[in-house]
Amino acid sequence: MVNQKSLKRFLQYRLSLIKFQRLGFEKVFSYNLGKDVGVTAEQVRKDFSMFGLKGSKRGGYDIKYLLKTIDEIFKRNGERQVIIIGMGNIGQALCNYQGFKENNIIIVAGFDLDPAKYSKKYAIPVHSTDKMEEVIKKNSIRTAIIAVPEFAGQEVCDQLVSLGIKGILNFSPVNLKVPEDIVVNYVNLRNELESLFYYT
Amino acid sequence: MVNQKSLKRFLQYRLSLIKFQRLGFEKVFSYNLGKDVGVTAEQVRKDFSMFGLKGSKRGGYDIKYLLKTIDEIFKRNGERQVIIIGMGNIGQALCNYQGFKENNIIIVAGFDLDPAKYSKKYAIPVHSTDKMEEVIKKNSIRTAIIAVPEFAGQEVCDQLVSLGIKGILNFSPVNLKVPEDIVVNYVNLRNELESLFYYT
DNA sequence: ATTTTTTTGTTCCAAATTTCACAATAATTG
DNA sequence: CAATTATTGTGAAATTTGGAACAAAAAAAT
Ligand SMILES: NC(=O)c1ccc[n+]([C@@H]2O[C@H](COP(=O)([O-])OP(=O)(O)OC[C@H]3O[C@@H](n4cnc5c(N)ncnc54)[C@H](O)[C@@H]3O)[C@@H](O)[C@H]2O)c1
Ligand SMILES: NC(=O)c1ccc[n+]([C@@H]2O[C@H](COP(=O)([O-])OP(=O)(O)OC[C@H]3O[C@@H](n4cnc5c(N)ncnc54)[C@H](O)[C@@H]3O)[C@@H](O)[C@H]2O)c1
Numbered sequence: 513m514v515n516q517k518s519l520k521r522f523l524q525y526r527l528s529l530i531k532f533q534r535l536g537f538e539k540v541f542s543y544n545l546g547k548d549v550g551v552t553a554e555q556v557r558k559d560f561s562m563f564g565l566k567g568s569k570r571g572g573y574d575i576k577y578l579l580k581t582i583d584e585i586f587k588r589n590g591e592r593q594v595i596i597i598g599m600g601n602i603g604q605a606l607c608n609y610q611g612f613k614e615n616n617i618i619i620v621a622g623f624d625l626d627p628a629k630y631s632k633k634y635a636i637p638v639h640s641t642d643k644m645e646e647v648i649k650k651n652s653i654r655t656a657i658i659a660v661p662e663f664a665g666q667e668v669c670d671q672l673v674s675l676g677i678k679g680i681l682n683f684s685p686v687n688l689k690v691p692e693d694i695v696v697n698y699v700n701l702r703n704e705l706e707s708l709f710y711y712t
Numbered sequence: 713m714v715n716q717k718s719l720k721r722f723l724q725y726r727l728s729l730i731k732f733q734r735l736g737f738e739k740v741f742s743y744n745l746g747k748d749v750g751v752t753a754e755q756v757r758k759d760f761s762m763f764g765l766k767g768s769k770r771g772g773y774d775i776k777y778l779l780k781t782i783d784e785i786f787k788r789n790g791e792r793q794v795i796i797i798g799m800g801n802i803g804q805a806l807c808n809y810q811g812f813k814e815n816n817i818i819i820v821a822g823f824d825l826d827p828a829k830y831s832k833k834y835a836i837p838v839h840s841t842d843k844m845e846e847v848i849k850k851n852s853i854r855t856a857i858i859a860v861p862e863f864a865g866q867e868v869c870d871q872l873v874s875l876g877i878k879g880i881l882n883f884s885p886v887n888l889k890v891p892e893d894i895v896v897n898y899v900n901l902r903n904e905l906e907s908l909f910y911y912t
Numbered sequence: 913a914t915t916t917t918t919t920t921g922t923t924c925c926a927a928a929t930t931t932c933a934c935a936a937t938a939a940t941t942g
Numbered sequence: 943c944a945a946t947t948a949t950t951g952t953g954a955a956a957t958t959t960g961g962a963a964c965a966a967a968a969a970a971a972t
Contacts, residue, residue: 514910515928515929516907517929518929519907519910520900520903520904520907523900523902523903523906523907524885524887524900524903527862527885541948541949541950542949542950543949548887549887550887551930552930552931553949554930554931554932555929555930555931557949557950557951557952558929558930558931558951558952560950560951561950561951561952566950566951567949567950567951568937568938568939568949568950569936569937569938569939569948569949569950569951570937570938570939570940570947570948570949570950571938571939571948571949571950572948572949572950573950585910586906586907586909586910587909587910587912592906592909594905601804601805601806601808601809602805604801604805605801605802605804605805606801606901608801609801609901611902612902612905615902615906617902617905617906617909654912655905655908655909655912657905678911678912679908679909679911679912680908681904681905681908685724685727687724687748687749687750695908695911695912697904697905697907697908699899699901699904700720700723700724701806701809701899702723702811702812702815702817703720703723703724704720704881704897704899705794705812705817705855705857705881705897706723706786706792706815706817707716707719707720707723707786707897708855708879708880708881708895708897709786709787709792709817709855709879710714710719710785710786710787711878711879711895712787712854712855712878712879712895715958715959717959741918741919741920742919742920743919751960752960752961752962753919754960754961754962754963755959755960755961757919757920757921757922758921758922758959758960758961760920760921761920761921761922766920766921767919767920767921768919768920768967768968768969769918769919769920769921769966769967769968769969770917770918770919770920770967770968770969770970771918771919771920771968771969772918772919772920773920
């Protein structure tokens with residue numbers, strides 16, 4: 513299995529590379545990237561080496577080439593579709609975010625139990641959860657965002673897994689029990705905020 | 713410096729402990745907590761030992777005592793005030809979230825450059841960024857959430873630091889340059905989602 | 913009261929991750 | 943074109959993190 517941390521660093525490298533490219537650079541050195549992203553130059557080189565990205569000694573790395581390869585790693589050229597379960601605060605914030613479309617990520621639809629959410633006022637169509645199977649199958653969707661309250665997290669997760677979802681971004685503060693081959697990324701906003709109060 | 717990961721696990725332990733308490737339990741064993749939170753029992757004991765939390769051999773840990781001590785670690789009994797800079801999608805989602813108030817976290821105010829955001833329709837007062845200093849000083853605020861676009865992240869961060877903020881939750885996809893004594897927690901939603909496409 | 917069982921607390925061990933160190937080599941300089 | 947310099951790529955060392963193992967102690971059983 514691939515190193516999760518390295519994987520997320522690549523997305524930071526990508527942002528940084530685009531920044532350098534906009535500034536007119538064609539090459540970068542490991543320490544340029546490292547400094548901008550907040551890791552050591554050695555870390556950058558190790559990450560690159562792990563995914564087989566090559567630079568030229570003394571000449572550094574070619575930005576275009578790096579971007580192209582990173583794009584391949586994250587399948588940026590294919591369709592990258594995702595659905596959201598739970599169209600409350602978080603679900604709405606995500607579907608209004610422009611940065612996904614700009615980065616080739618399509619939020620196909622939202623799902624909710626509450627009929628009040630099936631309105632036209634959202635950036636994406638919102639359906640009853642009964643329709644999940646249909647939408648997932650029709651679009652061959654493999655990735656989903658769980659943004660339902662804590663008590664519903666595991667239940668929704670089980671549904672998603674049974675419908676063939678392989679990758680989950682989970683906002684509910686629950687440790688999800690999933691089969692081996694399912695990848696879950698956790699975002700626990702309350703913990704991220706609250707842990708700051710330890711220091712302050 | 714304290715182990716960041718351990719710190720965040722404590723908040724998960726806390727949630728789990730409350731769950732057990734609601735179910736009528738007064739004691740837990742390390743493996744109960746571990747199973748629920750998704751870590752090993754050894755990890756739980758190690759974490760507890762690191763913060764000086766004591767259990768009784770064969771009797772396990774007293775839930776009330778654990779909760780009380782964890783509450784102290786995160787200063788749950790004092791005022792836990794925070795401000796949000798950037799009242800766009802994320803800023804609004806956060807200020808509408810009930811779970812903060814329920815957990816003794818008060819979002820005192822929001823700040824934005826855009827006057828269209830200074831309306832009464834939000835759950836918290838929203839001011840011009842000019843007012844940041846006044847609000848921070850008056851309430852002795854030490855914790856802030858950055859929810860502005862990428863290009864403004866570092867600038868806002870510098871302002872906050874100069875106004876005495878010590879802990880930052882940063883949603884903008886930038887590596888913030890901060891003095892040693894400032895703690896930053898990063899939430900990069902796009903990376904969390906996009907990294908899933910590596911697998912799917 | 914003694915033995916057995918169970919669980920903590922901690923030391924030791926293993927795995928994963930990061931940093932160091934340096935040979936290899938490409939670019940630059942003289 | 944030889945010497946110098948800068949930077950990559952990677953194997954070894956160091957660090958960090960998590961897991962295993964087990965003695966110590968408390969509870970339960972006999
Ligand atoms: N909003 C935040 O700032 C914030 C902060 C910390 C944690 N969270 C967590 O993120 C998650 C979402 O938060 P939110 O503020 O968006 O919640 P919310 O209550 O605003 O929205 C949840 C939505 O899920 C829907 N829902 C409930 N059960 C469902 C089910 N079984 N299937 C489909 N839809 C269902 C509800 O109808 C509602 O629309 C929660 O687990 C919350 O704990 C949110
Ligand atoms: N919304 C999402 O789902 C999402 C997903 C991934 C990343 N992000 C990141 O989170 C951050 C916030 O996202 P969003 O969708 O809420 O953005 P948004 O554009 O909806 O809101 C940003 C707000 O910040 C304000 N602002 C800009 N410069 C400011 C300044 N210097 N001082 C004060 N206010 C300022 C703007 O007026 C706007 O109201 C961004 O950095 C974005 O990249 C958001």
